[in-house]
Amino acid sequence: MLHGIPSTMGDDYQLNVLSLLRYAATTFAETEVVHRRSDGSWGRSSYGEEFARVSRMADALASLGVKAGSSVGVLDWNSRRHYEAYFAVPSLGATMVQLNLRLGEADLAYVVNHSKAEYVIVDESLLPIAEKLAGESYVKQWIVASDRPAAEVETSLPGAVFLEDLMSGAREDYPFEEVDEKTAAYAGYTTGTTGRPKGVYYSHRASYLHSLGVDAGLSLTFTDVTMPITPMFHVLSWGFPQAATSVGAKLVLPGRFSAEDMSAIAQAFVEEKVTVANGAPVIFSGLLQYLRAQPEIPDLSHVRMVSGSTEPPVSLMKGFKDLTGAEIIHGYGASETSPLATLNWRLKPELAGLDEDAGWDLKRAQGLPLLGVEIKAVDPAGEELPRDGKSMGELIMRGPWITSSYHKLDDNADRFLDGWWRSGDVGVIDAHGYVKLTDRLKDVIKSGGEWISSIDMENAILDDARVKEAAVIGVPDEKWDERPVAYVVAAEGQTLTADDVRSGLSERFAKWQLPDEVVFVDELPRTSVGKLDKKAIRSQRAAEDA
Amino acid sequence: MLHGIPSTMGDDYQLNVLSLLRYAATTFAETEVVHRRSDGSWGRSSYGEEFARVSRMADALASLGVKAGSSVGVLDWNSRRHYEAYFAVPSLGATMVQLNLRLGEADLAYVVNHSKAEYVIVDESLLPIAEKLAGESYVKQWIVASDRPAAEVETSLPGAVFLEDLMSGAREDYPFEEVDEKTAAYAGYTTGTTGRPKGVYYSHRASYLHSLGVDAGLSLTFTDVTMPITPMFHVLSWGFPQAATSVGAKLVLPGRFSAEDMSAIAQAFVEEKVTVANGAPVIFSGLLQYLRAQPEIPDLSHVRMVSGSTEPPVSLMKGFKDLTGAEIIHGYGASETSPLATLNWRLKPELAGLDEDAGWDLKRAQGLPLLGVEIKAVDPAGEELPRDGKSMGELIMRGPWITSSYHKLDDNADRFLDGWWRSGDVGVIDAHGYVKLTDRLKDVIKSGGEWISSIDMENAILDDARVKEAAVIGVPDEKWDERPVAYVVAAEGQTLTADDVRSGLSERFAKWQLPDEVVFVDELPRTSVGKLDKKAIRSQRAAEDA
Incomplete structure (x- = not known):
């Protein structure tokens, strides 16, 4: 690395996540933070009030012994207190460990213990999960978050304390100290298909810069209204809570909801005039269905919906555009990337001449990398x-x-x-x-030094209306390293041959890429969340070939 | 400072200004960089080509001995090569020293020597300034920038080399190294009214973050077309060249121009479809006058004009809005603040109810601080x-x-x-x-523990049509520390009394704030750039009172 003349700038000024909220509380003190409670009612506060509550929460946590180097787990929905923990925990130099309530008990216990989460804040509605963990975990102090008085909440958690009780006696002017920007503000554990969850620890610096990246990528400003729909216990809801705060945009926290009942989410879009939200295709599909069934269709033409997780189908993007005017923006990333790595929003001016189909096709792509x-x-x-x-x-x-x-x-x-x-x-x-x-990478077929996309081939096979399901895997081959083999489930009452499948592929794939073997089966194995389980197909095949 | 659990993020990834251009060259390779040459003709390149030229320039400079720790002065207009130097010089770990061609010879020599600028890049048109400096300065290597062949350029600079000659033989794949983000990428010297110029050294980190701040403050994106009008030799043209690059916005470099002839600037707004520009009220006034005289008034309703230096008069802001639709955005800062500290663009939603006059009055303010x-x-x-x-x-x-x-x-x-x-x-x-x-601060009047704004009082006195000029200073007072004294020049053929002045002020000022003494004079001293010289008024008064 090159070192030149030192600058005179404030280079030692640490990028701290609390600075984002301090900025909002100072310059956008009156801007609203709207939150949905567990009973479904809505509450309203402001950035000024949130800073005061974060101060109280920091003081409360410090009084329990939380300090620089501590790990504090959080088990909660997209709630107001979860939002406050996003700032209060890191402000102490401690690390907020996201506890993904969708994880199995063994994995969740692993995360708590591996991260040494001595403290866990748990929403009342999630007490059953916490209670299961209590016996075998590292946790020394359970902190219950509830809107109800402590006396009304029952829990078997040993020595549990109540967050609001502690906060009500705490100070609104906690003497915050600067935190080393390389200290981990947050931790999240990724769950791959193999092995134990892996810990990704996000520094204050990374989260601060990521917030600026989200701001720039979405042109977020204080005239926006941002609603994080992606769970706040999962890759920090894409950093949307921090990004909204960093520009002083009104924030809407929708609490707990499910893809099956999108009424609260739909209500918030209309009543709170949301302009920016995030989620996954499964959520947006649910919302689209819900909106379609309404007597009056809201005008959401000012809304940018950032969709992650998987490629949004063109039908979903078109459906939203046609019904409500809202734009679905594909974003790409992973726990390891904070998570926003690319965004596909505005069309580049040089591509203005694209025809409509090519335009929609392009919108399926992951998009352009963010600066940084x-x-x-x-x-x-x-x-x-x-x-x-x-x-x-x-x-x-x-x-x-x-x-x-x-x-x-x-x-x-x-x-x-x-x-x-x-x-x-x-x-x-x-x-x-x-x-x-x-x-x-694990699904791509490596043949003769070249790669064949298994997903592209599956989609091409599925273009034949006679096909219901398809999976393509690579099987070991002495000469070519791997060769593609297609597993096909015919649609109800349909029949087709291996040659039908191959000829259907021949337009889009070179001859050497075509599967030598097409296996017709009655069904394909799927994972617990309904994804094609190619790992199972591969092991089954290996067993057969052994 | 608190230190907690280390993160797993790329915290050692240095924020380097070259990364901004690398990003543009990678993701916006075809986006145009348009530049005006010294002969008034326009040229076009792209971020991809600019990165290649920056590589050549870095290689050329390195071959002359420029390295980490070197200082390289630049004497140039808003030119293409100046833009390239913004990246090439810092990429080597060297510091680019802005040489403000408006400075007096002694101050300029001081800057060159104090910054130890061993190398200076000088545009052909500015050779006379460089030649005057040559004798007495620290410069060991003069580098002439010109569009003409070296043989056609005459200079008395000893041992001068020609930048384009060196670049034409240099490599397009210079092996750039990472630079410590706290190394100074740029230096600028501020000139106060007293003392020698003071050096402000901008780190890579500061410039990178400032670029993100400008992006966020102006919602800059790659659909914008940015034209830096503020001189690139003065507070880095407000960081607009870097900010435009950081989002891949088309960049228009207007070269050399003057407030007296705004034709090239006006042409660029229309033909290059500029959406964002910066400048000072004096420049924008010139532009407004020029546009008013045109047979066809362009529609600039998509343009955001950031105006610094002094408060933009409401007449200027209204004038632009009414004539062209363009919005003048007041920005505030100083060399010491990189320079953008505040911006006054979009109205906060909570202020939507302001009446028109209050709205314009608010737009005169410096605005809201940027995040950071x-x-x-x-x-x-x-x-x-x-x-x-x-x-x-x-x-x-x-x-x-x-x-x-x-x-x-x-x-x-x-x-x-x-x-x-x-x-x-x-x-x-x-x-x-x-x-x-x-x-x-030096002009405010401190009286009885309270402050009286001299500018507010001057403006209030000037509201009287009988007054041509006014200056208010504080004179020492034993009891009150200071008392205001007004110096007034009556308008041609008008007379008024001290009581007239005081009664005109009594609506807006408390009785204790009114000037005890009103001195009528024929004229007020002004500085070489036409500003009221209150220092001179104060010394004259002190001499009289002594």
Whole structure:
């Protein structure tokens, strides 16, 4: 690294997440923070009041012994207190550990113990989860969050204290200290298909810069109204709570909800005049269905809905546009990337001439990297591939909010390449800079030194109306390394042959890429969340071939 | 400072200004960079090509011996090569020293010597300035920038080399190294009314974060077209070249121009479809006059014009709005603040009910601080004043792009207060967070423990049509510390009395604030740039009273 003449600037001024809220509380003191309580009622406060409550919460936590270096778990929905914990815990130099309430009991216990979460804040509605954990965990102090008086809440948690009780006696002018910007403000654990959850620890610096990245990527301003729908216990709800705070945008916290009942979410869009929200296709599909059934369709043409998790179907994007005017914006990232790495919002001026179909097709892509995120596609030797929209390789990333290691995990060298994080995603980057995912690295078929996208081939097979389900896996081959094999479930009452499948593919795939073997089956194995379980198909095949 | 659990993020990834251009060149490779040459013709390149030229320039400079720790002065207009130097010089770990061509010879020589600028890049048109400096300066290598072949350029500079010649033989893939983010990328010298210029050295980190601040403050995106009108040799043209680059916005570099001939600037607004520009009221006034005289008035309703230096008159803001639709946005800052500290663009939603006059009045204010800038008004004891829109105090600031010292200047303790930079500006902050300047600290009148704004009083006196000019100074008073004295020049053919002046003031000022003495004079002393010279009035008065 080069070192030159020292600057005279405030380079030692630490980027702290509390600064985001302090800014909002100072410059946007009256701007509203709206929250939905567990009983479904709505409450209203402001950034000025939230800062005072964060001060109380920090003071309360400090009085329990929370200090720099402590880990504080949080088990909660998208609630007001969860929002306050986003600032109060890191302000003490402590780390807020996200406890993903969707994890199995064993994994959740692992996260609590691996992160050494001595303190856990738990929403009343999630006490059953906490109570199961209580016996076997590292937790020394349970802190119950509830809108009801402590006397009305029953719990078997040993020595539990009540957050609001502690806060009501605490000070509104807690003497906050500056925190080293490289200290972890938050921790989240990623759950892959194999192995234990892996800890990603987000520094104050990374979270602060990520907030600026979200602001810039979405042109967020104080005239916006932001509603984080993505759970706040999962990749920090994409950093939306912090980003909204950082620009003084009105914030709407929708509390607890489910994809099956989108009434509260729909209500908030209309009544609170939400302009920016995030979520996954499954949530937005639920919302679209709900809105379609309403007597009056709201005008959401001012709304930007950031959709992560998986590629949003064109039908969903078009459906929202046609029904409400709202725009679905595809965003891409992972726990390891804080999480926003790319966004696909405005069309580049140079692409203004695209026809409608090409335009929708482009909107399915992951989009353009945010400033601060370096991303490239590399071949198996780690060499960068050309940005030609064709050369498929693993996407690797680095930058101030990209992880460069895992917490207390030594055998992670295979997840990094010269300091770049390996996403495990396979994709292409085109000359305009657009990133497009084509497969997962573990699912891509490596044949004769080339890669074949299993997802592309599956989608192509599914284009045949006679096909109900399809999975393509690579099976070991002495000469070609791997060869594609397609597993196909015919649609009810339909029949087709292997040659039908191959000829359907021949337009889009080269001859050498076509599957040598097409296996017709009655059904395909799926994971507990309904995803194709290719791992199961591969092991079954390996057992058969053994 | 608190230190907690280390994060797993890329916290050691240095924020480097070259990263901004690398991002643009990677993700917005085809986006245009348009530049005006010294002969008035326009040229076009792209971020992709600019990165290649920056690589060549870095290679060329390195071959001359420029390295980490070097200082490289630049004497140039808002040109393409100046833009390239903004990235090439810092990319080597060297510091680019802005040479303000408006400075007097002695001050310019002081800057070159104090910054130890061994290398200076000088545009052909500015050779006369460089040649005057050559004898007495620290410069060891003069580098001439010109669009013409070296053989056609005459200069007496000893051993001068030609930048384009060096670049044409240089490599497009210079092996850039990461630079410590606390290294100074740029230096600028401020010129107060007293003493030698003071060096402000901008780190890579500060410039990078300031760019993000400008992006967020103006909602800059790649659909914008940005034209830096503010000189690039003066507070880095408000960081607009870097900010435009950081979002991949088309950039228009207008070269050399003057307030007297705004034709090239006006042409660029229309033909290049500029959406964001910066400048000072004097420039925008010239532009407005020019546009008024045109047969066809362009529609600039998509344009945001950021105006610094002094408060933009309402007549100018209204004039632009009415004639072209363009919005003038008041911005505030100083060399010491990189420079953007506040911006006054969109109205806060809570103020939507303001009537038109109050709205324009609000737009004269300096506006809302950017995220990252902490600002407060303090009393003479350094205590923070309430944010009530009334309590007048000196504005002090801190943050990652606010200076915390001056380069090699030890006796600067009076410029800082507990690590906050003292702006020397007196103002108020209101409950909505708006900053409004009321005076310079040296001009404010301190009477009986209260402050009286000399500028407010002058403006109030000038409201009387019988008055042509007015200046208010504080004169020492044993009992009250200071008392205001007004110096008034009556308008041609008009007469008025001291009581007329006092009664005109009595609506807006308390009785104790009224000037005891009103002195009628024929003219008021002014500085070389036409500003009221209150220092001269004060010394003259002191001499009379002695």
